[in-house]
Amino acid sequence: MTDSVGQNEIERVRTALRSARSVFVLTGAGISAESGVPTFRGGGGAPVWRGMPFEELSSAEMVVRDLPLVWEWFDYRLGIVGDCAPNPGHLALAEIQQSGRFEEFTLVTQNIDGLHAQAGSTEPIELHGNIQQARCPSCGLILKLDQVAGDDRPPVCPDCAARMRPNVVLFGENLPVDAIMTAQDRAAGCDVCLVVGTSALVYPAAALPGIAKNADAFLVEINPEQTALTPICDVSIRGKSGDILPLIFG
Numbered sequence: 292m293t294d295s296v297g298q299n300e301i302e303r304v305r306t307a308l309r310s311a312r313s314v315f316v317l318t319g320a321g322i323s324a325e326s327g328v329p330t331f332r333g334g335g336g337a338p339v340w341r342g343m344p345f346e347e348l349s350s351a352e353m354v355v356r357d358l359p360l361v362w363e364w365f366d367y368r369l370g371i372v373g374d375c376a377p378n379p380g381h382l383a384l385a386e387i388q389q390s391g392r393f394e395e396f397t398l399v400t401q402n403i404d405g406l407h408a409q410a411g412s413t414e415p416i417e418l419h420g421n422i423q424q425a426r427c428p429s430c431g432l433i434l435k436l437d438q439v440a441g442d443d444r445p446p447v448c449p450d451c452a453a454r455m456r457p458n459v460v461l462f463g464e465n466l467p468v469d470a471i472m473t474a475q476d477r478a479a480g481c482d483v484c485l486v487v488g489t490s491a492l493v494y495p496a497a498a499l500p501g502i503a504k505n506a507d508a509f510l511v512e513i514n515p516e517q518t519a520l521t522p523i524c525d526v527s528i529r530g531k532s533g534d535i536l537p538l539i540f541g
């Protein structure tokens with residue numbers, strides 16, 4: 292397997308990591324693919340549910356137009372995620388962070404599935420929120436879904452009685468300010484940036500590797516397919532993250 296993905300590429304990444312003080316990792320849907328969570332764009336298709344494309348369902352407009360439908364869409368997705376467990380890619384990232392080998396290790400994910408935390412990663416920065424949480428758009432209260440009273444959808448905020456929504460960032464919505472600012476800061480200060488399982492098409496997350504590269508970081512992509520980032524990467528490893536990450540950090 293290492294012959295086909297390129298032992299040479301893996302060795303180049305391991306060499307770069309040997310002298311790294313700060314490591315920055317950006318993950319996307321592809322890292323959870325081997326856990327059974329569907330991606331958005333890989334493989335030539337995109338999710339469609341009840342005849343609607345995901346870009347329409349996961350949009351700021353849909354929250355305004357039909358919040359109960361948005362809840363149905365995310366409850367359906369939660370049903371899939373609930374059956375999934377972290378794979379060797381998630382576990383390799385959690386283990387290397389816990390080992391304390393790097394002075395600074397930042398894990399930023401676009402995923403809402405919570406699998407990094409479940410794998411044992413410490414404080415992953417969840418840029419697009421978390422599917423297991425509800426948020427009150429009126430007072431800002433965030434609750435885990437299992438803390439929400441009853442099964443009503445939309446749930447009612449216990450503090451201010453407004454209709455709660457899924458705590459995810461949809462198209463046309465701003466990312467949590469702290470999360471994106473911390474991510475931009477860490478990207479600008481890292482020595483090695485690993486970009487794992489993302490098509491790098493959705494902004495502002497897709498700009499983070501460019502920030503790292505402009506600050507002279509060694510930029511690595513792990514993805515079975517070519518992406519928008521490939522031309523600026525120092526190393527592109529074509530393979531599945533569940534195979535490659537354990538080889539890089541093992």
Ligand code: BJW
Nearest residue numbers: 319320321330331332333349401463488489490493494532
């Ligand atoms: C494997 C693998 C294996 C497979 N191993 N790899 C600048 C330019 C143009 C547009 C914009 C811009 N700035 C903002 C925008 C608008 C928009 C945007 O970026 N649109 C683009 C599509 C053009 N951005 C926004 O709206 C963002 N908000 C914002 O910018 O606020 C300011 C603003 C306000 C008002 C108006 C305009 C701007 C918010 C973006 C939120 C994105 N949310 C989603 C949905 C979350 C909820 C849900 O789950 O439904 O987040 S969209 C969806 O895409 C999801 C993902 O996190 C995100 C990224 O996808 P990702 O992770 O890259 O997955 P895929 O499927 O695309 O790729 C998977 C990859 O894995 C593939 O490459 C495979 O090959 C690979 N793979 N198996 C490793 N085993």
